[in-house]
Amino acid sequence: MRSILWLSQLSIVLWAIPCLASPMPQPVAQTNGSSEPTLQVVEVLVVDPEGKSLPPDLEKTAYDALPIRPGAIVNRSEVEAATNALFATGFFVNVQAQPENTPLGIRLRFIAQSNPPLKAIVTENSQVLDQGIKDSKGQVETKDQVIQRLFGEQFNKTINLLTLQESVKALEKFYQDNGYVLAQVADIQSSPDGTVTLVIAEGVIENIKVSFLNEEGKTEDKDGKPIPGRTREFIITRELTTKPGTVLNRDTIQSDLQRVFGLGIFEDVNVSLNPGEDTKQVVVTINVKERSTGSISLAAGLSSASGLFGGFSFQQTNLGGNNQKVGFDVQVGERELLFDLNFTDPWLAGDPFKTSFTANVFSRRLFSYIFDTPPTAPAGIGVGESKEETPRENRLGAGISFSRPLGNGNSASLGLRFEQVRISDVSGGTVATDGLGNPLSFSGNGEDSLAVAQFAYATDRRNDPLQPTTGSLFRVATEQAFVFGGDSSLFNRLRANYSFYVPVQLLNFTPGPQALAFNIQGGTILGDFPPYEAFRIGGTNSVRGYDEGRIGSGKSFAILSAEYRFPIFSILNGVFFADYGTDLGTGNQVLGSPAVARGKPGSGLGYGAGVRIRSPLGSIRVDYGIAEDGNTQFSFGIGEKF
Structure with missing residues (x-):
C-alpha cells in the first residue's frame, strides 16, 4: 500500500493485455521454441488517448524505453x-497496446496516458512538518521550504513516479536526520489536477507507560505478573518532555x-516501543531498574577534639517513592x-514550575581556615593553653531554600538561614580573641547570631553540563545578613562567577x-561583618x-582560572591548569585582620596538571598543583572545578 499510483499501474497492465485479442493476421512464425503465436510488427506508435503525438521530450523517452522496433517478430509476452x-519510465498512469492489421503486417499502437504536470504537494498528518523542523544548527526550516527544496524542480513538469519516489525517500531521510526515526510516508495519492498528497505517519505517541525491571532485566515475574516498583510512576513521567x-x-x-537517570534512584533506564491501538501510532514504555536508595551506618572512635564518640547515619534518597x-x-x-538533619523535595508535588524545596537543621564544628596557623603565622597567635591551636567554628542553626528553573537555561533560588556561631578551642571552650588579642567574632565575646536571606540566579548556555566544550555559565548571588545578640550589624555579600569554553584541537x-x-x-561585602564570614x-x-x-581572606576577592582539557583514552581525560587569586588588598579591612596577622600573602598563583576519571559517580577530579612559593598539593573532587 505504499502508493495508490503503483497499485493502479498493476491493474491497468493486467486490464490492457486482453486488447491483444483484437483481429490479427495469421501467425507467421514460432520463435525460441515458444508455443505463443507471433506477429511481425511493421510500425510502432506511442500516442495519447486522443490519438495525438506526445510532447517531444516525453515521446523520446517513450520510444527509448520500448524494446520493440519495426520489423520485430513478437509474441504476447x-x-x-x-x-x-x-x-517503468514513471511518466504514465495508463498504457494500452492496440494492434492493427495492415497489408504489410501489424501496426502496434501504444495508447499512453501521461501523468498530469505537478502543481502542488499537500501533506496529511504532518504536525511536525507543519510547525517547521529545527536542524542541528538551531535553524528552523518551514514546511514550504522543505517541499520546495525536495520537490521544487518537479513543479510544472509531468509527474514522474520514480523521481517523485526519490523525493519521498529524501523527505523520510530528512525526518530521520532530525530525530523523527519512526516517520515515513505511508501513502501517495494523486489527482488529475496535478496535486500530490503525501499521507505521513510521523510516529505520534499514543501512550506512555512505565515498567520496572528485576535483576534479570525482565518486566514480568515467572507468573507473568508485572514487576512492582517502589517509585511512583508520576515521578518518572513528569521528567519527560515527550508526551502523548x-x-x-x-x-x-x-x-x-x-533526566530520569539523573534522579539518582535507578541503575538502568531504557525505552521500548510497541504499536498502539492505532497502528500509525506508538506506545512508549520507560523501563527502569531501581537501585538501593537507603543506608544506615554506625561508627565509634576516639579523637583529641571529641574524646570518645559514637556516630549514627541514616540516608534515604527515595522517601515514599517520591524521590524525596x-x-x-x-x-x-x-x-x-x-548533627545534621536535612530534607529535600526536588519537585514539589503539583507545582507546574518544578520548584524544589530543601530544609535542614544542623549543629556543626568546623576547622577554621580563616584563623588557621600557617608556618608564616607568629608564635602564640593560636588559642588554647598552648596558644598554638586553630580555633573551631561551632555553628548551630536551621535553613530553608527554594529553587526553580526559569526556562532557556535560567534558574533562581531563594533561601533563609538562622544560625548561632560560637568560636571555640579544641576542647570546646568559647574563645573571644586569638593569642595576640585579635577578635574572633563580631560581638567580641566569641558568640554571634545571624539571620541570612539568600538569592541566587544562574544562566547556563553550555552545550554539555558535564563536559562542556562551548557556551558559558554565569552565576550571581547575594546574601543579606543581620548580626544580632549584643552588637548588631547589617552586611551584604555579593558574588559573581562566569565561565566560558572554546573548542580547540x-x-x-x-x-x-x-x-x-x-x-x-x-x-x-558591603557593611561590617564577622571575620569568619570573610572570603x-x-x-x-x-x-x-x-x-x-x-593565600588570605578579605572583604573582597578575585580569582582567575584557565584550563586546557583533552582526552587521553576512553575513560580518562587530562587537564593543564593555572589559577590566580587575590584579596584585592582588602585583608586589613576584615575585623581583626586575621590574614594579615598570620602573614598570609594576599595573592598567589598556582599551576599544574590533573586527570578526570569517568565513573558512575561522575567525573573524579585529581589535580596536582604547584604554588608560586614552591608548595605543592594534591586535590580531589567530583566534577570539574568550573
Missing part, C-alpha cells in the same frame, strides 16, 4: 513487457532518559553533640572533544597548589 517498460500526542523524537527521548531525600547524621562525644592522544575553559569570579582564598576549589585559605 513481449508486448506485455513493452507495455510494462513504458510504465506528540511525535517521537530520538534526541528528545534520549534527553528524557538522561532525607538524611540524619549524629555524632555524640564526650565534649560535643553534632591541540593534542591528539585519542579522538574526543578538547576545549579551553576560562573562569573569572569575584565578590565583595577565603586558596585550596581545591580556589587556587590549586595552596592549602585551604593559605
Whole structure:
C-alpha cells in the first residue's frame, strides 16, 4: 500500500493485455521454441488517448524505453513487457497496446496516458512538518521550504513516479536526520489536477507507560505478573518532555532518559516501543531498574577534639517513592553533640514550575581556615593553653531554600538561614580573641547570631553540563545578613562567577572533544561583618597548589582560572591548569585582620596538571598543583572545578 499510483499501474497492465485479442493476421512464425503465436510488427506508435503525438521530450523517452522496433517478430509476452517498460519510465498512469492489421503486417499502437504536470504537494498528518523542523544548527526550516527544496524542480513538469519516489525517500531521510526515526510516508495519492498528497505517519505517541525491571532485566515475574516498583510512576513521567500526542523524537527521548537517570534512584533506564491501538501510532514504555536508595551506618572512635564518640547515619534518597531525600547524621562525644538533619523535595508535588524545596537543621564544628596557623603565622597567635591551636567554628542553626528553573537555561533560588556561631578551642571552650588579642567574632565575646536571606540566579548556555566544550555559565548571588545578640550589624555579600569554553584541537592522544575553559569570579561585602564570614582564598576549589585559605581572606576577592582539557583514552581525560587569586588588598579591612596577622600573602598563583576519571559517580577530579612559593598539593573532587 505504499502508493495508490503503483497499485493502479498493476491493474491497468493486467486490464490492457486482453486488447491483444483484437483481429490479427495469421501467425507467421514460432520463435525460441515458444508455443505463443507471433506477429511481425511493421510500425510502432506511442500516442495519447486522443490519438495525438506526445510532447517531444516525453515521446523520446517513450520510444527509448520500448524494446520493440519495426520489423520485430513478437509474441504476447513481449508486448506485455513493452507495455510494462513504458510504465517503468514513471511518466504514465495508463498504457494500452492496440494492434492493427495492415497489408504489410501489424501496426502496434501504444495508447499512453501521461501523468498530469505537478502543481502542488499537500501533506496529511504532518504536525511536525507543519510547525517547521529545527536542524542541528538551531535553524528552523518551514514546511514550504522543505517541499520546495525536495520537490521544487518537479513543479510544472509531468509527474514522474520514480523521481517523485526519490523525493519521498529524501523527505523520510530528512525526518530521520532530525530525530523523527519512526516517520515515513505511508501513502501517495494523486489527482488529475496535478496535486500530490503525501499521507505521513510521523510516529505520534499514543501512550506512555512505565515498567520496572528485576535483576534479570525482565518486566514480568515467572507468573507473568508485572514487576512492582517502589517509585511512583508520576515521578518518572513528569521528567519527560515527550508526551502523548506528540511525535517521537530520538534526541528528545534520549534527553528524557538522561533526566530520569539523573534522579539518582535507578541503575538502568531504557525505552521500548510497541504499536498502539492505532497502528500509525506508538506506545512508549520507560523501563527502569531501581537501585538501593537507603543506608544506615554506625561508627565509634576516639579523637583529641571529641574524646570518645559514637556516630549514627541514616540516608534515604527515595522517601515514599517520591524521590524525596532525607538524611540524619549524629555524632555524640564526650565534649560535643553534632548533627545534621536535612530534607529535600526536588519537585514539589503539583507545582507546574518544578520548584524544589530543601530544609535542614544542623549543629556543626568546623576547622577554621580563616584563623588557621600557617608556618608564616607568629608564635602564640593560636588559642588554647598552648596558644598554638586553630580555633573551631561551632555553628548551630536551621535553613530553608527554594529553587526553580526559569526556562532557556535560567534558574533562581531563594533561601533563609538562622544560625548561632560560637568560636571555640579544641576542647570546646568559647574563645573571644586569638593569642595576640585579635577578635574572633563580631560581638567580641566569641558568640554571634545571624539571620541570612539568600538569592541566587544562574544562566547556563553550555552545550554539555558535564563536559562542556562551548557556551558559558554565569552565576550571581547575594546574601543579606543581620548580626544580632549584643552588637548588631547589617552586611551584604555579593558574588559573581562566569565561565566560558572554546573548542580547540591541540593534542591528539585519542579522538574526543578538547576545549579551553576560562573562569573569572569575584565578590565583595558591603557593611561590617564577622571575620569568619570573610572570603577565603586558596585550596581545591580556589587556587590549586595552596592549602585551604593559605593565600588570605578579605572583604573582597578575585580569582582567575584557565584550563586546557583533552582526552587521553576512553575513560580518562587530562587537564593543564593555572589559577590566580587575590584579596584585592582588602585583608586589613576584615575585623581583626586575621590574614594579615598570620602573614598570609594576599595573592598567589598556582599551576599544574590533573586527570578526570569517568565513573558512575561522575567525573573524579585529581589535580596536582604547584604554588608560586614552591608548595605543592594534591586535590580531589567530583566534577570539574568550573
